[in-house]
Amino acid sequence: MAAPHRTRQPAELEMIGGKGTRQRCWEAIRARRDGFTLLDIAHKAAADIATTKTYLQALEKGGFIEVGNRERGGHDEKHYRLAKDNGLEAPRLTRDGQPVTQGRAQEQMWRTMRIMGGDFNYQELAALASTSEVAVSPVAARDYLKHLAHAGYVTVVAQGKGRGAGGVANRYRFNPGRYSGPRPPMVQRTKSVYDPNLGRVVWQEEADHDDL
DNA sequence: TTATGGTGCGTTTGAGCGGG
DNA sequence: CCCGCTCAAACGCACCATAA
Numbered sequence: 001m002a003a004p005h006r007t008r009q010p011a012e013l014e015m016i017g018g019k020g021t022r023q024r025c026w027e028a029i030r031a032r033r034d035g036f037t038l039l040d041i042a043h044k045a046a047a048d049i050a051t052t053k054t055y056l057q058a059l060e061k062g063g064f065i066e067v068g069n070r071e072r073g074g075h076d077e078k079h080y081r082l083a084k085d086n087g088l089e090a091p092r093l094t095r096d097g098q099p100v101t102q103g104r105a106q107e108q109m110w111r112t113m114r115i116m117g118g119d120f121n122y123q124e125l126a127a128l129a130s131t132s133e134v135a136v137s138p139v140a141a142r143d144y145l146k147h148l149a150h151a152g153y154v155t156v157v158a159q160g161k162g163r164g165a166g167g168v169a170n171r172y173r174f175n176p177g178r179y180s181g182p183r184p185p186m187v188q189r190t191k192s193v194y195d196p197n198l199g200r201v202v203w204q205e206e207a208d209h210d211d212l
Numbered sequence: 213t214t215a216t217g218g219t220g221c222g223t224t225t226g227a228g229c230g231g232g
Numbered sequence: 233c234c235c236g237c238t239c240a241a242a243c244g245c246a247c248c249a250t251a252a
């Protein structure tokens with residue numbers, strides 16, 4: 001918005017209302033599915049022109065939008081229209097229009113934990129969250145659980161008693177009351193946990209000031 | 213000792229932005 | 233309009249601590 005961001009910023013600063021730039025663009029597109037231009041979307045989504053253009057290119061290559069008639073006159077402004085409505089969530093695409101697999105692991109773990117209900121360790125979570133398309137590694141599950149436990153999304157039911165040959169891993173349990181939405185909480189580089197559903201940082205390394 | 217869990221660091225990939 | 237650079241998040245590996 002008013003911030004003259006020249007490059008990428010941490011998630012909590014880049015997200016506006018918990019929505020990324022592409023999400024806002026996608027919503028603007030769906031609002032004007034009949035016909036829209038680059039500037040139209042960029043203005044409505046409060047996004048940078050170049051960034052909007054990049055996403056429109058990806059959407060076009062992915063077949064989500066189509067180029068319609070050009071603007072009358074000498075302007076080179078393209079008129080797009082929505083070709084494939086993928087729902088509320090903005091399609092995550094690479095620059096070539098290919099679907100993005102990154103981030104799916106956490107999304108699947110987040111969803112799996114909410115469904116399973118009982119207690120589990122990281123290996124069980126990794127196995128259950130893995131699909132034929134996206135495999136969730138035990139390491140990823142372990143790391144994700146650690147941060148979710150700090151943020152209070154999961155509770156340690158049984159501490160990892162014993163290390164060694166007969167070691168038992170920590171057993172966690174998901175707190176249903178902490179389910180904030182479909183978007184999985186993300187672990188930021190600063191070792192803090194940001195919840196895109198709530199649109200704010202829910203845990204930081206030192207201060208645990210916030211409590212439901 | 214060895215094996216296993218936990219924690220930290222490095223690499224890879226995607227997203228934003230500017231220039232040609 | 234297309235290509236490249238930069239930065240942050242996700243993924244993965246390596247090291248450390250500890251119990252059998």
